[in-house]
Amino acid sequence: MADPKYAALFLAESREHLRSCNDLLLEWERTPGASEPVNGLFRAIHNMKGMAATLGYSAVADLAHRSENVLDAVRSGRASGTPELIQLLFKSVDALEKAVEGAQSGKGEPSAKLLAALDKAAVAAGGEKVAAEASPTGAAGSPAPGGNPGGGAPGAARLPARAPAVPAGHLVGVTIRSGVPMRGARALLALRRVEVFGKITALRPAVVALEREDFDGRFSFHLRTGTETAAIEAAIRSAGDVERVAFDADVAVETEGPVVAARQIRIDLHRLDTMMKLVGELVVARNRMLELMRGGDAEQAELAGNVSRLVSDLQTQVVAARMTPVSEVFDRFPRLVRDLGRDLGKQIRFEMEGGSIELDRSILDELGDPLLHLIRNAADHGLESPQDRQATGKPPEGKILLSAVRERRTVAIRVTDDGRGIDRDAVLAKAKRDGLADPAADTLTDDVLLRVLARPGFSTAQQVSGISGRGVGVEVAFARARSMGGSLEVQSEAGRGTTFTMRVPLTLAIVRALLAQAGEERYAVPLAYVAETVEFDPQAVTVLRTREAVVVRDRVIPTVHLRDLVAAKAEGVPPRRPTIILEVGERRTALVVDGLLGQQDIVIEPFDAPRGLPPYVGGATILADGAPALILDAAALV
Amino acid sequence: MSNTVLVCDDAIFMRTMIGDILTQAGFEIVGEAESGLQAVQKYRELKPDLVTMDIVMPDMGGIEAVREICKQDPDAKILMCSAMGQQALVVEAIQAGAKDFVVKPFQPSRVLEAVQRVLG
Numbered sequence: 001m002a003d004p005k006y007a008a009l010f011l012a013e014s015r016e017h018l019r020s021c022n023d024l025l026l027e028w029e030r031t032p033g034a035s036e037p038v039n040g041l042f043r044a045i046h047n048m049k050g051m052a053a054t055l056g057y058s059a060v061a062d063l064a065h066r067s068e069n070v071l072d073a074v075r076s077g078r079a080s081g082t083p084e085l086i087q088l089l090f091k092s093v094d095a096l097e098k099a100v101e102g103a104q105s106g107k108g109e110p111s112a113k114l115l116a117a118l119d120k121a122a123v124a125a126g127g128e129k130v131a132a133e134a135s136p137t138g139a140a141g142s143p144a145p146g147g148n149p150g151g152g153a154p155g156a157a158r159l160p161a162r163a164p165a166v167p168a169g170h171l172v173g174v175t176i177r178s179g180v181p182m183r184g185a186r187a188l189l190a191l192r193r194v195e196v197f198g199k200i201t202a203l204r205p206a207v208v209a210l211e212r213e214d215f216d217g218r219f220s221f222h223l224r225t226g227t228e229t230a231a232i233e234a235a236i237r238s239a240g241d242v243e244r245v246a247f248d249a250d251v252a253v254e255t256e257g258p259v260v261a262a263r264q265i266r267i268d269l270h271r272l273d274t275m276m277k278l279v280g281e282l283v284v285a286r287n288r289m290l291e292l293m294r295g296g297d298a299e300q301a302e303l304a305g306n307v308s309r310l311v312s313d314l315q316t317q318v319v320a321a322r323m324t325p326v327s328e329v330f331d332r333f334p335r336l337v338r339d340l341g342r343d344l345g346k347q348i349r350f351e352m353e354g355g356s357i358e359l360d361r362s363i364l365d366e367l368g369d370p371l372l373h374l375i376r377n378a379a380d381h382g383l384e385s386p387q388d389r390q391a392t393g394k395p396p397e398g399k400i401l402l403s404a405v406r407e408r409r410t411v412a413i414r415v416t417d418d419g420r421g422i423d424r425d426a427v428l429a430k431a432k433r434d435g436l437a438d439p440a441a442d443t444l445t446d447d448v449l450l451r452v453l454a455r456p457g458f459s460t461a462q463q464v465s466g467i468s469g470r471g472v473g474v475e476v477a478f479a480r481a482r483s484m485g486g487s488l489e490v491q492s493e494a495g496r497g498t499t500f501t502m503r504v505p506l507t508l509a510i511v512r513a514l515l516a517q518a519g520e521e522r523y524a525v526p527l528a529y530v531a532e533t534v535e536f537d538p539q540a541v542t543v544l545r546t547r548e549a550v551v552v553r554d555r556v557i558p559t560v561h562l563r564d565l566v567a568a569k570a571e572g573v574p575p576r577r578p579t580i581i582l583e584v585g586e587r588r589t590a591l592v593v594d595g596l597l598g599q600q601d602i603v604i605e606p607f608d609a610p611r612g613l614p615p616y617v618g619g620a621t622i623l624a625d626g627a628p629a630l631i632l633d634a635a636a637l638v
Numbered sequence: 639m640s641n642t643v644l645v646c647d648d649a650i651f652m653r654t655m656i657g658d659i660l661t662q663a664g665f666e667i668v669g670e671a672e673s674g675l676q677a678v679q680k681y682r683e684l685k686p687d688l689v690t691m692d693i694v695m696p697d698m699g700g701i702e703a704v705r706e707i708c709k710q711d712p713d714a715k716i717l718m719c720s721a722m723g724q725q726a727l728v729v730e731a732i733q734a735g736a737k738d739f740v741v742k743p744f745q746p747s748r749v750l751e752a753v754q755r756v757l758g
Contacts, residue, residue, distance in 0.1 A: 181741040182720070185728040189739075192732060211729045240738060240755050335726050 373473025519568025
């Protein structure tokens, strides 16, 4: 039986898709020549097909597939949106709705008449094209895209195979010998060998899982063919390293066994999130308890100490359970860069370092998108064409390096290219036009450069040749890094290349923070960004350009007064005040506060930022004594 | 008549090793290529029964070469030679038309098994 959570997700998403299908059909009916409704319909139905196939809802998958064939014919210009065709699709959307609602109970099978009509429409538009699309070893047409609601979790692969609605052919189960290398590639080879006999459907696990080697050596599929099983088996075995081939009834039994490894279990991420939240609350309660029990007798102190230690250990373990190597995200990029290189006509050597470094799962999940943008930018805009490279004495092959490094309590993830570097003059001109840079400035610091690049819509500046398009990606990476309490930096050198550094905390939920006071209020500064604390000496104040600055160990560091920032009253300011040196990458700021109140583990409480929230606030927390405090965003202050 | 083989690898070491394994098994090495580009040219000249193809090579990699060769001769019998961990590339090579693959470090018996499968 399908996991109820996936089933619920499938139902919710499919209903949404069906709603939009109806809207799109109406729009299409009004403007039969338009391509947008067709593309939208195709996407929606394709998504439903993927989900349904993953869950073994063969009636939905089959109907969606046939509808998709018809839409594909329209999309590729082999058929047109006649009133009859649109009417047929209205009917199939209705039938899809029934099939979706009845999927779990196995009801709602579409009528044979409708299926036949869809096939007829597709065949009339050139059936051979349709059959080719279902090739499982081709890049497209796999049942996976948008499907797997577990976000790549291969759990769905364990669902028992259900007899598909297609009558002719065989259900085939194959086991690749254990202990041989690249069993996924071997499986794909086997699929290629049987492709010649007929159409492959209901492949489980999905092609992407096979490509990633994310399976236990067993896979099954339905082959629509009239070929004898002996011939099919021989073809599969000719792929090599095949241990077992089973057909039809034998397959279902075979794939239902438990696949869970002896010493590992899969845990639902939500459950881990809940555990993390509970541990967070426990930490707050512990801090409060320690505060209340201060001054108690020896026995109480010992008990408090014990509980405190246990909570710390528990916290460490829960955090550890969430730690995942960054290679989980990195590993999808080599393929992407290859494809990019081919599309762009560039030779790209892609290297990765630090894949084993671990990050909290929830942070990792947020990294894929921004890294994708940064890598795409590096390939597209950073690297020159082989000809241009050779003209400037560089090897024709450009290099992109994706690396992860632990730096204090953060992880720095860098995308480095050895391309042309960002055209600072062009960006500077643009920055001046937009009022982001001093009109008299003749250079552009990396900081200002980043600020310009990260401006929404920057990419629309066509005049800025060679970097147009950078904006979107940088904007995404910048916003994402900030939202996680991290930062984004850029270093670029003309002719030598560009490096973007995304710095993120190891874990999101609980961080160690330094508590500072300004006026009546207390503020938390995440320790990850605290380089040191010094004493502010009004005598040592100097001026850096137009800003006040202090000299700390021969380095001039601009100051920010927390009092000014939060508009606290200027009464009773002690002349010599503690100063927190914040450090984000290369940049430093001296944050002058009224007092330091020590360190504490704080739990970052998510809260909806009402409009007008100052940028220096990164979140909120509850302190040990139960009072709320704001968390300062170091990246916004330096 | 023995089957003819074109061995493509940018490392002399690997070419020698594959050559030895196949020669001892009665195959005739008719040519060697040290780049994808050479592989495509030599395939055209020599029309070998079998090609062993390294994946990572200078001047057009092995996968690109597979694609080119299969474009000219869809029945070309190409055996990919891959290193550990190149799963994604092997998958791509299969999609490009490679008929089988072996994973380094080579065991002569596994190489010959794969060769038999490709030629069979």
